[in-house]
Amino acid sequence: MTVLIVSESYFGNTRTVAQAITSGLAHELGPDAVTVLRPGGAPHELPPELDLLLVGAPTHEFSMPKAQSRRQAAEKGATDGDTVGVREWLQKITPRGDLRVLTFDTSIRMKFMPGSASKAAFKSLKKRGFRMAERGQSFYVADTAGPLVDGEEQRAEAWGRQLADSLSG
Ligand SMILES: Cc1cc2nc3c(=O)[nH]c(=O)nc-3n(C[C@H](O)[C@H](O)[C@H](O)COP(=O)(O)O)c2cc1C
Secondary structure, X not given: OOEEEEEOOOOOHHHHHHHHHHHHHHHHHOHHHEEEEOHHHOOOOXXXXXXXXXXXXXXXXXXXXXXXXXXXXXXOOOOOOOOOOHHHHHHHOOOOOOOEEEEEEEEEOOOOXXXXXXXXXXXXXHHOOOOOEEEEEEEEEOOOOOOEOOOHHHHHHHHHHHHHHHHHO
């Protein structure tokens, strides 16, 4: 089984979630089965042997980050943010209608949430011809810079294990 996680982050929380999902997947599938890449370093031609693609990003303005919101994140103190995000990467990759793809995001839990990065990424994937795309999970941060709310890292790892089971089962 081969899994690729492409994930964007500004304050490190989505990166932590991606690592936790990786550790859940690797627990079931073995450490060599999972690769995590930042969108700027991810291939535009997906490997043919790929069984699952996970696409993750922090929610910015109820959607995926864009140039302006990246600048705002930097103004709020983000020091290791991505310059190319999943929004741009999804426009460049060659669509694969047969590939299972799941999206995830980090967000601040709000009562009224008209959109999120995972929802926007899911819609973008569908539009581009990824017929098997599904909207995955949102993981919650306490504030813009984090930290992740208690238990979210564990929830991400459990989700990784569950996804691995669904692949091998
Ligand atoms: C410019 C900007 C816009 C944001 N907009 C939203 C939003 O619409 N909804 C939300 O839940 N969180 C919003 N946030 C908070 C981010 O979701 C939070 O910074 C992110 O989950 C942290 O993940 P990271 O550490 O991987 O960057 C915003 C943050 C920034 C910097």
